[in-house]
Every structure is written in structure tokens, then in C-alpha cells.
Amino acid sequence: MSHRPLVTLIVPGFDVAPYAPEALTSLQAQTLTNWVAILVDDASSDATGAIFERAAAADSRFRVVRLSRRGGLGAARNIGLGHVETPYVGFLDADDVLMPGALARLVGMLEASGSDFVLGAYVRLRPNADGGYSAGEVQPWITAATAPERIGTTIDAHPEASANIVAWSKVSRHDFWVRHGLRFPEGKLYEDQIVAQTMYAHARRFDVVPDVIVQWRVRADGSSITQREAQLDVLRDCLEAMEAGLCVLETTGHALAAQVRVRTILTMDLPRLSQIARDHPSGAYRHALGQFARGMADRAVAARIGLPPEAETALTEARGW
Numbered sequence: 001m002s003h004r005p006l007v008t009l010i011v012p013g014f015d016v017a018p019y020a021p022e023a024l025t026s027l028q029a030q031t032l033t034n035w036v037a038i039l040v041d042d043a044s045s046d047a048t049g050a051i052f053e054r055a056a057a058a059d060s061r062f063r064v065v066r067l068s069r070r071g072g073l074g075a076a077r078n079i080g081l082g083h084v085e086t087p088y089v090g091f092l093d094a095d096d097v098l099m100p101g102a103l104a105r106l107v108g109m110l111e112a113s114g115s116d117f118v119l120g121a122y123v124r125l126r127p128n129a130d131g132g133y134s135a136g137e138v139q140p141w142i143t144a145a146t147a148p149e150r151i152g153t154t155i156d157a158h159p160e161a162s163a164n165i166v167a168w169s170k171v172s173r174h175d176f177w178v179r180h181g182l183r184f185p186e187g188k189l190y191e192d193q194i195v196a197q198t199m200y201a202h203a204r205r206f207d208v209v210p211d212v213i214v215q216w217r218v219r220a221d222g223s224s225i226t227q228r229e230a231q232l233d234v235l236r237d238c239l240e241a242m243e244a245g246l247c248v249l250e251t252t253g254h255a256l257a258a259q260v261r262v263r264t265i266l267t268m269d270l271p272r273l274s275q276i277a278r279d280h281p282s283g284a285y286r287h288a289l290g291q292f293a294r295g296m297a298d299r300a301v302a303a304r305i306g307l308p309p310e311a312e313t314a315l316t317e318a319r320g321w
Contacts, residue, residue, distance in 0.1 A: 005036045005061075006088055007107050007171060010080030012073055013052070013094030014042040019217060020051045020094045027092065028059065032104035037062050038080040039094075043070040048094070074184035074191035077167070081177065090171040097125060097215040106171035109207050113151050116203040117172035119164050120213035121146040127220035135215050141268055147210035155200040155249070159257035161208060162249065163264045165196040168214050172199070189225055189234060190241035197245035197261075201252040230276050232285050239292045242269065246299075259303045266296055266307055271314040277321065290321030 009027060013020055027037055039062055041049040049066055056062040065079060077091060088107055092098050102120070109118045121138045128134040138146075145164040155161060164170075167184075176182075180202050184191040200206070218224050228234045242265055249258040270293060277286045297319055300307065307315065 003034050005034050005086045006032070007035050007103060008080075008084045008086045008089050008174075009035060009037045009092050009098075009103075010040065010077055010084075010089065011037050011092050011094050012040040012042055012076035012080065013044065013048045014070060014073075014076075015044045015046045015048060016094045017044070017047040017051060019096075019219075020048055022097055023092060023094045024051070024055045024062070026098040026100075027061075029100045030098065030103045031101050032107055035061060035103055036086060037092075038083045039064045040076040040080045041066045042072070042076045043067045072187060072191075074186040074188065077184050077191075078186065081183070084174050087174055088171050089174045089177060091167040092214070093168055093216075095217045095219065096168060097217070099212055099214065101211070102213045103171070105209060105211050106213065109151070109209060110171065110173065113205075113207050115152055115205045115207045116176040117170050117199060118207040118209060119146060119161065119170045120209045120211050122166065122169050122214045122216050123212055125215040125217040127218065133217065133220075138212060141264055143210070146208045149210060150208045152205040153208065154203065154205055155254050155257045158208065159254070159260040161206070162197060162200055162257050162261045163268075165193045165245065166216070167192045167195065168216075170196075170199075176203070185241075188241065189237040193241040193245040194248060197248040200257065201248050201254055229273065230280065230285075232282055232288070235273065235285060236288055238269075238273075239288060243292070243295070258299075259305055262296060262299045262303065263305050263307065266300060266305075266315055267311040270296065270318060271310055274314040274318050277318070286321035290318050293318035293321070 039052040041052050052064045056064045106118050121142050123138055124136045125133045126136060141163040144160040150158060182195060184195055246258060246261050249261060273289055277289045293315055297315055
């Protein structure tokens, strides 16, 4: 590989001053060094912008875009996409940690394979008793999506990949994003989901690697999106995103992938959300989840999708709300 920049990482951040230095350090620790990072400060009220500016002053590979008004994660990523000039593009949220060999592994795979994108595994980085964070294990649905290594596969040949919906677990060819006009939804949470399923649906081929690429932080202060799913507005965005991503697979003719995605939602997402809904003070929360569950149940029955007992129990309960 030459010394010209090969890959751009888009790094959005809003009020992530406690975590951003570790994220930026993880980029500087990459064994592939010819990268560029677009640091998008989404109108932070803390020191995030100053941290980004200091990083750019010390390392010319960092380039800062500061927004005067908060647009949200989707908008910040889309603005970053407008600055990409390299053959490859990836994402890193500014509170997460990129593994040292991640870019070398992912970019190297695409250089060899010619595929449209490559995805890898990830783990949760959770608070520990010492006041720091500890990395967990790769979850079963992520293992199913990323192991064993595959070169030049498709979503029809490997439908389990549809469970890997996060943007920061992938590196793509930039021209793939341009050809398909890919952009993140703005003003919504869970913006990765429809983008991921659109990528799977339209890729000529993609690669998967079992390597852990990113440590995904669950913040100790409880401010991570997945820690706020008891809020009705967060639930609605979550359900809307899962429905929209599933519809992409269905309307583009990837029936098997859609069935696998339904099974993943019913075994992984619905039981978790049903546990929240069971004791939730809002009847509107249960109603929203119940309506979603009934739609998923109809799909499962039509496709004769078998479910484990705990998923069947959650589905039966949720359908009654």
C-alpha cells in the first residue's frame, strides 16, 4: 500500500469529552497508518470540540468539522461523507475504541477481494467495579454474522450477516456509497439499520471477518441510546428502524435474509423490549410494542419461522398489548 490516504474514518461526537481521547488514540494506534479522520463536532456543549481541534493540530490526519447547530448522529455522519476523498470509508463513534489491526485487516481484505464492503465483529465495553471499562465477549448473533471468514459472499448466500447492522463494524468502497446514494436518516435514532440492510441488499458481494474490530462503549452515566429504550420516543425510533430495514430486504427480493432478520428480531430484540414493557407505566409503550409484535408474528407464521421458547413467550405476551 502506498502512503497516500486509503481510508477515511468519519468520527462524529456530541458531548463525548470523557471518551474522545481514547477513540482518537485508538486511531493513531492503527497498524495501517495512511488514513484520514473527519472529526465532526455536533455542536457539543462540553470540551469535545477543543479535544478534536488539539488532535488536528498535533496530527494532520485529523480534520475537524464543527457544526453550529446540533443535527444528530445521522446528520453528522452525512456531513462527514461529503468530505471523503479516499477509496475507502468507515465510521467510528467518538466514544468507542478501534482495535489496532482493524483498518489493516478490513482495508487489506477489500484490496485483495474487490468486494463492495467488509464487516467484522465487535464487543461491548461495559463499566466495571474499578471505575473503568471491560470488554465483553462476541455475542452469538455477531458470531453468526461474521464467522467464519467469507470472501465475496452475498446476503442470499449468507443471510445471517443481516444481524450486523452497525456502521462502525464495516469499511466500504466509497464509490459503493456514491453509486447507491447511501445516506443516514436524519432526526431519528437507530439510523444504522436501514443503511445496513440497504448495503446488504445492493452489494454485488461483500466480505466478512471474525476479528473484533471495535469495542462499543456502554456509558457508565447511562446516556447511551440502548440504555434509554424505556423512553417511548426511543422505542418508537427503534421499532421504526427495524421495520424499515426489514422492508428493504423484503422489497428487494431477499426473502431468506428477511426471514433470518425476523427471527433475529424476535429472539434478540423483542424479549428485551418486552421485559421493559411489562412493568412500564405507559400503556402507549406497550401498545406500540404490541403493534410491532403482531406484524412480526404475521411474518413468522407466513414463513414458518421456528422460535426458541423464550422468544415464543415474549411474542405471545407482546401480541396481547
